[in-house]
Amino acid sequence: xxxxxxxxTPVRVRFAPSPTGTLHVGxxxxxxxxxxFARHQRGIFVLRIEDTDAARSRQEFERxxxxxxxxxxxxxxxxxxxxxxxxxxxxSERSGAGLYSGYARRxxxxxxxxxxxxxxxxxxxxxxxxxxxxxxxxxxxxCGDIPRQEAEARLAAGEPAAIRFRVADGEVVVDDLIxxxxxxxxxxxxxxxxxxxxGGPSYNFAVVVDDIDMEIxxxxxxxxxxxxxxxxxxVYRALAQEPPSFAHHSLIMGPDGGKLSKRxxxxxxxxxxxxxxxxxxxxNYLALLSWAPPSGREQMSKAEMIKDFEIHRVAxxxxxxxxxKLNWLNGLHIRDLDGEAFHxxxxxxxxxxxxxxxxxxxxxxxxxxxxxxVTLADAAGQLAAFFDQKPLAEAEExxxxxxxxxxxxxxxxxxxxxxxxxxxxxNAAGAGEExxxxxxxxxxxxxxxRQEEIAPKQMYRTFRIAxxxxxxxxxxxFLLAGLARxxxxxxxxxxxxxxxxxxxxKGQAG
RNA sequence: GCCCCCAUCGUCUAGUGGCCCAGGACACCGCCCUUUCAAGGCGGCGGCGGGGAUUCGAAUUCCCCUGGGGGCACCA
Numbered sequence: 001x002x003x004x005x006x007x008x009t010p011v012r013v014r015f016a017p018s019p020t021g022t023l024h025v026g027x028x029x030x031x032x033x034x035x036x037f038a039r040h041q042r043g044i045f046v047l048r049i050e051d052t053d054a055a056r057s058r059q060e061f062e063r064x065x066x067x068x069x070x071x072x073x074x075x076x077x078x079x080x081x082x083x084x085x086x087x088x089x090x091x092s093e094r095s096g097a098g099l100y101s102g103y104a105r106r107x108x109x110x111x112x113x114x115x116x117x118x119x120x121x122x123x124x125x126x127x128x129x130x131x132x133x134x135x136x137x138x139x140x141x142x143c144g145d146i147p148r149q150e151a152e153a154r155l156a157a158g159e160p161a162a163i164r165f166r167v168a169d170g171e172v173v174v175d176d177l178i179x180x181x182x183x184x185x186x187x188x189x190x191x192x193x194x195x196x197x198x199g200g201p202s203y204n205f206a207v208v209v210d211d212i213d214m215e216i217x218x219x220x221x222x223x224x225x226x227x228x229x230x231x232x233x234x235v236y237r238a239l240a241q242e243p244p245s246f247a248h249h250s251l252i253m254g255p256d257g258g259k260l261s262k263r264x265x266x267x268x269x270x271x272x273x274x275x276x277x278x279x280x281x282x283x284n285y286l287a288l289l290s291w292a293p294p295s296g297r298e299q300m301s302k303a304e305m306i307k308d309f310e311i312h313r314v315a316x317x318x319x320x321x322x323x324x325k326l327n328w329l330n331g332l333h334i335r336d337l338d339g340e341a342f343h344x345x346x347x348x349x350x351x352x353x354x355x356x357x358x359x360x361x362x363x364x365x366x367x368x369x370x371x372x373x374v375t376l377a378d379a380a381g382q383l384a385a386f387f388d389q390k391p392l393a394e395a396e397e398x399x400x401x402x403x404x405x406x407x408x409x410x411x412x413x414x415x416x417x418x419x420x421x422x423x424x425x426x427n428a429a430g431a432g433e434e435x436x437x438x439x440x441x442x443x444x445x446x447x448x449x450r451q452e453e454i455a456p457k458q459m460y461r462t463f464r465i466a467x468x469x470x471x472x473x474x475x476x477x478f479l480l481a482g483l484a485r486x487x488x489x490x491x492x493x494x495x496x497x498x499x500x501x502x503x504x505x506k507g508q509a510g
Numbered sequence: 511g512c513c514c515c516c517a518u519c520g521u522c523u524a525g526u527g528g529c530c531c532a533g534g535a536c537a538c539c540g541c542c543c544u545u546u547c548a549a550g551g552c553g554g555c556g557g558c559g560g561g562g563a564u565u566c567g568a569a570u571u572c573c574c575c576u577g578g579g580g581g582c583a584c585c586a
Contacts, residue, residue: 018586053585120584127583136512136582162584179515188513188582196584203586226514227581250516250579257578285522288535292523298535315523317516318579325522325536335549372548382547442545460545472546 011043013218015069015076016207018050019062023269025321026222026252026260028072029286033249034220035074036287036309046214047079049090050207052200057092068269072279073302078214086214091206100201103209103239104163104194112238113194115151115161116143138190139164163195165205165235172230177218177247177311184230192231204228208235211244220247220311247311250290250318260321276349276376278337281330288325290315299332327374334373342370349376353383361386361423361482363431368478382474386482389491390469392498397471401499405454406462410496412448413463416441417492422485431481438480466495 015031017023023031038045047069051057066081078084088094107113116139118126123139130137143151144166155161172184194205201209207228211219219229226248236243254264266272272282284300293300293308300308337345346366347354353365369382392398400406420441421434442460449459460476467479467488480488 016586020586050586056585116584123583130582131511134511138582160584164584174514176515182514184514190582193584198584200584202584207586222580223515224580225586228586230514248515253579255521259579288522290522292534294524296524296534298522319523320521322521322536328536331549374548446545457545464546470546472548474547476545 009217011038011041011218012046012214012216013038013043013220014046014048014211014214014216015074016048016050016210017065018053018056019058019065020053020056021061021268023065023068024267025269025272025282025286026267028068028269028282029252029289030221030249031069031074032072032283032286033247033291033309033311033314035076036305037218037220037311038077039306040309043217044077045075046084046086046216047076047082047089048210048214049080049092050203051090051092052095052203052206054092054200064270068273071273072269072283074283091201091210094210095200095206099213100195100206100209104201104205107165107194107238108163110238111166113163113165114144115146115155116164116191116193117146117151117154117159117161118143136188136190138188139192141191144191160197162193162197164191165194165231165238167191167234172233174226174229174233174246177220177245178249178314179316182226184227186234189227189231189234194235204231205235208232208239212236212239212241216244218245218247218311220249223248223250247314249314250316252289253318253320255320255322257320264321265323274377276373276378277326277330278333278345278376281326281333284333285326285329288329289319289321290317299329331374334376335371337370339366342366346370346376346379349379350383351380353380353387356387358424358484359428360426360431360434361484363428364423364435364478364482365474367431367435368474368482385468385470385473385479389467392466392469392495395465395469397465398469398495398498401462401465401495402502403499404503405458407496407499407503408452409445409449409454409459409462410466410492410499412445413466414489414492414496416445417485417488420480420485420488422488423482424484424486434481435477438477441480442476467491 013034015034017027035045037043049062051062062080069076076082078086078089080089087099088097094100104113126140127137143164151161167186167189170186172186172189174182174184176182192204193202195201229246229248233243252260254260260267266275269282280302283302284305287300287305287309288298291309291314295308297304334342334345343366350362354362357365365383365386369379372382373379392401401410420438423434426434446456446459449456461471463476464473464479465471467483473479474482
């Protein structure tokens, strides 16, 4: 038994997205598992861009994928923007440098690959034939026995040709770190293309060459690649190279059990970012989607995940994406942020509040919402009380102000409000003290009301409605500290006058 | 259709033959705390897909069925 610590080769893993779209949460999870595995083993995490599909690849997608990965905190050690000793990390550049052709020539020379001149149309017919015979579609090897000289001649004459890998009979065993041993009969695989007729390497070929050149030791990717792994294993064998270890994790499903797609809501990292999710919560949730540490802990920091992550503990079955649990974790991580970090995180979501408010007011508002947010984007709604007072005449709740007790509360409150500092008069550093002062003022007022036999509940409710025109919102001490002293006075007076007017007319009518 | 993978509460999971008439978390419901809404605390509801076999004993091993997922490109 060899212990992990005595493994001679340093672990090298890679995340290899193709820049044909933005970073999906499924891909992000693949990246995360690679990252956690690498960091746990003190290995190297490589980022490689698989852009051999020139028609679909776009520069802007590459940039956005890099952005999202960085935002998630999955730093890579080698990559297209960072460089590294083992070559270019963009397949298009590697192809341009001729890195694949040498390997392809070698396979040709050893008769392990051959030129295929079949047309797209013939291939399509072949597929339909197989299907109609209830067989797994595969190439019939028509070009497999064309003599080398004849092939060269046709090539020289300008006939387009792809290069196919000759799949030998037998079986292919994928030894998987998560699934264990799975066996594919080679017969069902069929000779696959390794070099397209345009000269570019196909996926299954480029990946193997890159992984060899980049000395990748472990390939961690989604289960949708299981059959690709079988093909790639064949290429390693043909090239007489030691293959890496494989691990295929399950895929993420939508709530209805089907493939996770846009109709289920947000699916890309960028969308979650804009919706107000914290990167810490996203990677925490994604990790939990099919992995659990021995401790059973749910909320974890990145460092804790790195410490505990072990690939063999990743579950084998598909996992359904559960937004509610992500929401729960997001709330926990928001609450865990210290003042400065929360300020940084929430600022982009403060909307017009940021421009409207003083530094002191902003500081109070932030303290007021941090304990109750699910997403950062929820802040705007919760902050409305600070900035949009519903006119009392329009507020249904204002009816509760029209009675003697409420009037009395407003009088007493008005008398004490003068002693308060409003947020216009202090800065962020003083926010805590002012909130405390507001708390004190409220408890004094409560005592006073008690003596006059007014229930605290009524006092608080009256106060709240008078200040905001609403029955719910941030805690009163925050509201009091967060509004300018002058605003507090005006609103209390307006409420008193409002109530007095209705009470008076009511009296006259009766 | 063929090949491969998977199968514990609604959801994510713990569980590697006896510690499990199955534990935790989210969600849901109730109670408590409380100036509102949250948060927090406490409690409740709820599951080993079915059938065989092995065994003194099976969620755990094997087989079959069923169900779900993935793959079957000159896409990655």
